[in-house]
Amino acid sequence: MMDREKLKKYIYKCENIEDIVTLSKVYERSLSNSNPVVYAEIDFENKLFDILKHKIDTNKISWPDKISGVLHIITVPYNSGGHTRLCEKLADIDADLLISGNEFVFDGLVNRLSTYFRNVYQIETCSVESRILAIIHRCAMYDNVILHIHPNDITTCIAIGILKRCDYSFSVYFVNHADHVFSFGKSISDVVLHISNRGYQIDKIIKNAKYKVSFIGIPIDMKEMPKLKTDIRNFLMSGASYKMKPDELYSAPRVVQSILGSDKKNKVMIIGAKGSDYWWWSTKIKYWRRLKIHEQLPYESYIAKISIADAIIDTLPITGGTAFTESYLNGLFPIGIKTAISGYSPLDQIKLESVCNDTFQLHQEVQAKLYKEVKIIHDPIRVKVRFNCALRREYHDVPEVLKYGVNNVNALCNKQKPYLGRQLFKEIITMRTISYKIKLKIIFGLFDSIRTSLEMLKKLIDK
Known part of the structure; x- marks a missing residue:
């Protein structure tokens, strides 16, 4: 059975430089779901x-x-x-x-x-x-x-x-x-x-x-202190696809369902999700008229979408970073759920345990203090x-x-094996000095075998 320590030994012994680079990228990918989480080697x-x-x-x-x-x-x-x-x-x-x-x-x-x-x-x-x-x-x-x-x-x-x-x-x-x-x-x-x-x-x-x-x-480009809307009906969540994938504790689809289920006038737009993001499918089917999902957009198109929204929901379990604060500065009311990941923006201090309609307000003195702190950090x-x-x-x-929020360094650890991905799968298969036996041990020993098998099948069909 292949494990990370054996993989490192193969890397050290390998004579081919291209294969060393490929195996090193395999090692990096294998650490994406490590428990406890590893951040540097x-x-x-x-x-x-x-x-x-x-x-x-x-x-x-x-x-x-x-x-x-x-x-x-x-x-x-x-x-x-x-x-x-x-x-x-x-x-x-x-x-x-x-x-x-x-x-x-x-x-x-x-x-x-x-x-x-x-x-x-x-x-x-x-x-x-x-x-x-x-x-x-x-x-x-x-x-x-x-x-x-x-x-x-x-x-x-x-x-x-x-x-x-x-x-x-x-x-x-x-x-x-x-x-x-x-x-x-x-x-x-x-x-x-x-x-x-x-x-x-x-x-x-x-x-x-x-x-x-x-x-x-x-x-983040600064503007005057935003005038936040109070009649909030159009919600936006924006960020990389993986930042919205639910874990055992936090779920972006569950937050969206809560918002859409609380009022039939509410609408939500997701930017950055992929069609293959299965965690959105059931929510999309249930609220197919009021939930719009887009893949990543060029910056200009993204800013245009902001103009029709009333509020920004921070991605979870991983914060959206730039998008959350940038949308706030463009006048969107900031809504965030407390998770075990924080420390990217002063907006962390207004995050909540859960979302409900009567929380969509900020007192003027709180808003003024918040804007001042955002400017200090992000200007x-x-x-x-x-x-x-x-x-x-x-x-x-x-x-x-x-330093307002909680930071659990192991918040992203995952018991499941990581996904290999098509590009890295292709690089493994084409390595010159590594036997097919070792290649298969790497693919099925370190990564999600079901998704990897589907990738192999798709590659054969493409040929």
Whole structure:
């Protein structure tokens, strides 16, 4: 039977660099449902980078001259969601951006990023080793490297890990934008930049962490204090699909059912859910006229949807982060349920145990205080000041206003095996140096066998 410890041994012994990267991504995915939850594997990363330093031929690199300055690295930018906009808000016109992933990026998105950065670079080569060498070459030019990478971007981490082992002098700042899940990159970080109090709480349980920490927050475009509606009929919930998947304690569909069931005039719109999100099906069937579900939308379309809503419901069990506060600033009444995850916004302090119609009001003095605190935490100018302070090694502690809620670091642990996903399934099947016997042990030993079998069947049908 395959387990994570055996998987790590296969990674350490593997001779093929592409297969090492694939197996490392498998390891990251296997940790998504770990119990207790694992957020970083510093010892694993260090051992892996020590091994790969002797496997990757750094003599192939034409070592560049230092140009100083700052290089931001993003795995893949997106048109929607807060991840790419966070990168843009931390940009400087004299800083550069490297897109390190191999997914296709639309020219329009690259052009948009070019308005924030001096230069935007992409890596054209496809092979893993060539990508690692290209990232090393680019990073070697700069004094400071800012990571906005995906949690599973082991390729970028390998490149920086090897460069650090070549005694190059530079600093790495890790923007912890996905602090609710496991992420590669903590071993190579000099400073971890937190967007929430939850990130701070998680740092306390990470073993062998040697980096400094500093709070920056989530930058959100500020407006005048919003005039919240009192006659609330149109509700909005927006966020990534997985943030709305129910767990044993908290259920977004149950909250929506409560709202729709309390008054026949109430309507709810969900943005970010997928058609395959089975947890919404029964609610949609029951309230098919009054419940509208959309997949992720481009930012402009999302803002247009906000204009027809009266209230924003924060996603649960995982908070929506940017969307919740941004919608509040656009005049939507903020509604949230207390969960075991908090510390992203001052709006946590008005969250409730349950939802009922007579709770949709805020006294004027509470609203004024709330807006002031939101501005302190989320104003892009203040976020940028805190970011620049960190670059000067002047660190900020998490503000007290983000410490209202409960943070259970094991809130997202799951007894079920994680889902493998089609892309990673394909990468496992195409590994060159791993036998099919081991591949099947990995697929069925570490992941949900039923969903994986359906993926295999679909792949055969596609052929």
